Amino acid sequence: MPRLPSQPLLRLLGGITVSAILGFLLLPALVVTLAAFNNRAILSFPPEAWSWRWFAKALAYDDFQAGFRNGLIVTGWASSIALVVGAAFALALERYEFRFKRALETVLLSPLVVPHFTVGLGFLILAAQLGMARGYAVIVACHVVLVLPFVLRSVYISLRNLDPRLELAAASLGAPPHRVLTTVTLPLLVPGLVSGWLFAAILSFNEFTASLFVTVQRTQTLPVALYNYVREYADPSMAAISVMYIVVTATLLTLANVFFGLAKVLNVEHPR
Amino acid sequence: MTSRPFLRAFVAPATLCALAFVAALAAVMQYSLRAYVPGSLEPGGFTLANFAALLKPLYARVFLDTVWICFLTALFTLIIGYPLAYALVHARNVALKSVILVIAVTPLFLGEVVRTYSWIVVLGNNGFLNSMLLKAGLIGAPVQFMFTEFGVVTALVHVTLPVMVIMLAAALSHIDRDYERGAHIRGAGADARRRRPTRKNRTALRCRACRRSRSCACWVGSP
Numbered sequence: 001m002p003r004l005p006s007q008p009l010l011r012l013l014g015g016i017t018v019s020a021i022l023g024f025l026l027l028p029a030l031v032v033t034l035a036a037f038n039n040r041a042i043l044s045f046p047p048e049a050w051s052w053r054w055f056a057k058a059l060a061y062d063d064f065q066a067g068f069r070n071g072l073i074v075t076g077w078a079s080s081i082a083l084v085v086g087a088a089f090a091l092a093l094e095r096y097e098f099r100f101k102r103a104l105e106t107v108l109l110s111p112l113v114v115p116h117f118t119v120g121l122g123f124l125i126l127a128a129q130l131g132m133a134r135g136y137a138v139i140v141a142c143h144v145v146l147v148l149p150f151v152l153r154s155v156y157i158s159l160r161n162l163d164p165r166l167e168l169a170a171a172s173l174g175a176p177p178h179r180v181l182t183t184v185t186l187p188l189l190v191p192g193l194v195s196g197w198l199f200a201a202i203l204s205f206n207e208f209t210a211s212l213f214v215t216v217q218r219t220q221t222l223p224v225a226l227y228n229y230v231r232e233y234a235d236p237s238m239a240a241i242s243v244m245y246i247v248v249t250a251t252l253l254t255l256a257n258v259f260f261g262l263a264k265v266l267n268v269e270h271p272r
Numbered sequence: 273m274t275s276r277p278f279l280r281a282f283v284a285p286a287t288l289c290a291l292a293f294v295a296a297l298a299a300v301m302q303y304s305l306r307a308y309v310p311g312s313l314e315p316g317g318f319t320l321a322n323f324a325a326l327l328k329p330l331y332a333r334v335f336l337d338t339v340w341i342c343f344l345t346a347l348f349t350l351i352i353g354y355p356l357a358y359a360l361v362h363a364r365n366v367a368l369k370s371v372i373l374v375i376a377v378t379p380l381f382l383g384e385v386v387r388t389y390s391w392i393v394v395l396g397n398n399g400f401l402n403s404m405l406l407k408a409g410l411i412g413a414p415v416q417f418m419f420t421e422f423g424v425v426t427a428l429v430h431v432t433l434p435v436m437v438i439m440l441a442a443a444l445s446h447i448d449r450d451y452e453r454g455a456h457i458r459g460a461g462a463d464a465r466r467r468r469p470t471r472k473n474r475t476a477l478r479c480r481a482c483r484r485s486r487s488c489a490c491w492v493g494s495p
Contacts, residue, residue: 022356025433028430126299
């Protein structure tokens with residue numbers, strides 16, 4: 001067996017490896033930030049002059065404003081509906097045995113593996129066959145299905161970490177089931193519920209592939225508006241809006257981590 | 273005790289969602305069996321012609337390319353995902369841990385458009401990478417990174433890494449640390465300590481990574 005390097009050396013090597021990987025993950029975000037603050041209209045590195053003008057241009061662009069508003073409408077509805085549906089089903093999944101339980105769970109988790117492309121196309125064809133106009137209802141339904149697995153997972157994991165004796169105690173002290181639910185179970189689930197909702201909201205707001213199918217000009221969400229923009233223009237407004245996107249998403253994830261323990265929700269913590 | 277309060281209320285909305293999803297997939301399935309009528313948006317009668325068209329050599333090549341790129345993506349994601357997952361689980365410092373976690377999962381939550389655009393800025397002919405290499409004098413003319421296998425795999429590894437890290441970290445964090453201590457006491461070096469107890473828990477995770485991001489692939493990859 002070859003001699004192993006000493007412990008501190010191994011640690012140093014590990015640190016360098018991990019830093020390099022984190023650098024790879026951050027590279028696009030850092031580079032797009034450089035591009036966004038570059039005064040020139042074409043890409044050039046490193047930038048010679050800095051300016052905020054691409055941010056101003058991006059914020060003033062009508063399609064982005066409309067896309068942002070549409071996105072908020074869709075995200076608000078989709079994430080809230082997904083939260084209610086997902087939390088209810090997670091409770092049933094954790095507590096009860098019932099017919100078709102596994103089948104239902106499999107179907108509801110499968111949007112994780114079915115390409116969003118197929119789901120979007122499916123909802124488009126379905127809406128056309130049912131004679132529905134391509135309004136918000138179809139987009140919201142599509143987004144609910146797509147984000148549901150994330151809500152399910154996050155609520156389910158908080159349920160698993162919940163001490164069932166607390167509910168039993170409440171029940172044995174005479175609380176009827178609905179009181180146990182509203183005064184014991186749901187308050188204890190708040191971190192899981194909020195982070196599940198937050199996941200759903202971020203994913204729905206950023207969803208592009210399926211949205212491309214189910215939106216029309218009038219209802220297009222921000223990612224679709226960005227796609228249409230980047231197909232026609234090449235100025236750094238797109239970089240500016242990407243920076244805003246990245247900053248907002250990273251901030252929300254950081255907040256979720258600080259307040260609700262992302263590690264616990266993602267189930268990557270040592271159970272202690 | 274067999275009482276199941278609220279069972280119906282809990283399951284009914286989810287059932288509705290599942291039905292909508294199944295109906296959407298059934299709609300695609302049904303559409304795939306309908307004939308194409310030239311000059312009309314309405315599909316014709318039922319036919320298998322669409323599936324027969326898939327047998328064209330062009331599609332076979334695309335399919336093989338996809339499988340190859342998936343394989344490369346899964347391989348590289350595993351190679352660079354493992355150290356990150358290990359660091360995430362074993363970092364003692366809470367702040368460091370949350371920094372790793374947030375950086376590792378953010379690509380998953382950024383939309384395809386923003387993520388892919390950022391990679392175009394990095395990999396394009398006037399992009400960051402080429403500019404830096406030119407400045408450093410390592411290359412004389414811009415290297416084509418976009419639309420190459422290298423570019424596509426790089427962008428795909430970037431998206432699939434969060435999924436890999438989350439799954440590996442979930443598995444690693446549920447390995448009892450006492451096993452590692454045990455291995456250490458029995459005289460195993462740091463390297464063996466890392467390898468032995470975790471191998472079994474890891475096998476199930478390998479091939480889950482490259483399913484997320486077709487659109488990313490087709491965007492960076494399409495000429």
